[in-house]
Amino acid sequence: DGGITQSPKYLFRKEGQNVTLSCEQNLNHDAMYWYRQDPGQGLRLIYYSQIVNDFQKGDIAEGYSVSREKKESFPLTVTSAQKNPTAFYLCASSLLAGATGELFFGEGSRLTVL
Amino acid sequence: GESVGLHLPTLSVQEGDNSIINCAYSNSASDYFIWYKQESGKGPQFIIDIRSNMDKRQGQRVTVLLNKTVKHLSLQIAATQPGDSAVYFCAVSTSYDKVIFGPGTSLSVIP
Numbered sequence: 181d182g183g184i185t186q187s188p189k190y191l192f193r194k195e196g197q198n199v200t201l202s203c204e205q206n207l208n209h210d211a212m213y214w215y216r217q218d219p220g221q222g223l224r225l226i227y228y229s230q231i232v233n234d235f236q237k238g239d240i241a242e243g244y245s246v247s248r249e250k251k252e253s254f255p256l257t258v259t260s261a262q263k264n265p266t267a268f269y270l271c272a273s274s275l276l277a278g279a280t281g282e283l284f285f286g287e288g289s290r291l292t293v294l
Numbered sequence: 295g296e297s298v299g300l301h302l303p304t305l306s307v308q309e310g311d312n313s314i315i316n317c318a319y320s321n322s323a324s325d326y327f328i329w330y331k332q333e334s335g336k337g338p339q340f341i342i343d344i345r346s347n348m349d350k351r352q353g354q355r356v357t358v359l360l361n362k363t364v365k366h367l368s369l370q371i372a373a374t375q376p377g378d379s380a381v382y383f384c385a386v387s388t389s390y391d392k393v394i395f396g397p398g399t400s401l402s403v404i405p
Contacts, residue, residue, distance in 0.1 A: 184337075215395075220303070220397065220398075221397055221398075222298070222383060222395035222396050222397040222398055223338070223383070223395040224395075225392055225393075225394075228392060238392065270337050270338070272337075281343075282328060282340040282343060283328075283330075283338075283340070283385075283393065284340075285337030285338050285339070286337050287335075287336055287337050288335070288336065288337050
């Protein structure tokens, strides 16, 4: 079945460590997105990519990095510079770039800093 | 920039009643509006969308109403069922810019 796969589902990290969250899609979508979700808040955009080898910062990019070397893959690295990384991270994709259609979300990755 | 807010963070309804979830946005140039449903521990799922050239759109048991004059969006769920219990988000975009999500309304259905 087509969809978005995020891994791992749960991840624990010690302070000072970088971690990478995986996001893969087989929907042949052009655009991919990373959102952060905290309790009681809406989704906040971290980074997005509208085409391979190109990406843009969202509203809360500080302490995060991404790459888009393949159309199918958009990994997110949470670096040690992110001061409050404990959160639920959601990856999404859309058929076309430019926020013109629905977003398809993965099941999310829950990161906890110990 | 755009900001999106909800009138109520939580809503409880009796099974079989209709539910109405409201959303307000700030940018009068916003032109695409989407409602998502998120069940516990899962990613959001698309429910219904509407573009600014429409005032109303209906799906299966759901209706979205758009009032551009007061910058207000609502989601109506008919004959609410226990499976409708979830968090509902409205999302707004402007002229092919990124999508901005509201804070979400948690809907609880009382059997």
